[in-house]
Amino acid sequence: MKILVVDDHVLIREALRGLFRELRPEATVLEAPDAARTMQALAEQPDVALILLDLSLPDRDGLGLLAELRARYPAISVVVLSGFAERANVVRALDHGALGFIPKSAGREVMTSALNLVFSGGVYIPTEILGSGPPIPARPQPQSPAQSQPQPGDLGLTGRQTDVLALMMQGKSNKAICRRLDLAEPTVKNHVTAILKVLGVSNRTEAVLAASARGWQLSARAD
Known part of the structure; x- marks a missing residue:
């Protein structure tokens, strides 16, 4: 597994x-301090699996780079790491295809859980951004029936719609x-459209x- 860390610090x-x-002790970690060397690194090693991307780069707008990465390398997961964690920045990053947003202010435990x-x-x-409550866990935690969140099927989503939602959560395009x-x-x-209606939202990011x-942990079923 190859991971590319993009940050100018x-x-x-x-x-x-x-x-x-x-x-991930088996992973190869690559580094790039700016957008230009990010694209150079990917041209040389396109089999990168994950990019951790700072939005504040010296040579290019980070959101613009994020959009290009998702367009040119759709198989690579991109997670934003930023010092600006306002809701608007998080939503914009997700709209551009990021699979997560980790504030630089996050403690080591939170960052470990997020990764x-x-x-x-x-x-x-x-x-x-989600509201009050504990951070989303890396893996589902056992809950009593009274505490359990409704699952997609409980809200009326079909199995296929759940598959589509799982892939939406991976940043996949239609x-x-x-x-x-x-x-x-x-x-x-x-x-x-059905998913948005059931969840009471107006777009994919929401x-x-x-x-x-x-706290849904969804996986698309194999064909």
Whole structure:
């Protein structure tokens, strides 16, 4: 597994390298201090699995780079690491295809939990963005029936709609979902519309926020 850390601060890159060494000792950690060297690194090693991206780069707007990365390398997961964790920044990052947003102010325990969640296929969103309550765990924690959150089926989502939502939470586009589930694009669009209606939201980003707030850990079923 290859991980690319994009940040213009040497100390942050070194700290993340040390953290990844603990979490994924088998991983190869690459570094880039700016957008230009990020694209160079990916041209040389396109098999990177995860990019941890700072939005404040010296040579380019981070959101613009994020959008290009998602367009050119859709198979690579991108997680934003930023010192600006206002709700508007989080939503913009998710709108541009990020699979998570980790504030630089997060403590080591929170950052570890967030990265483990991403490694397991989830989306990490700061607790303060989701509202009060504990951080989203890296893995579901056992709950009593009285404490359990309603699951997708409980709200009326079909199995296929749950598959579509799982892929939406991975940042997949409609076309990518079509390929993954072998569905026609109009069918996927209909599923997305149904998901938004059930969750009471108006767009894909809000759907991901709503699903993450419920602590859902979803995986698309194999065909």
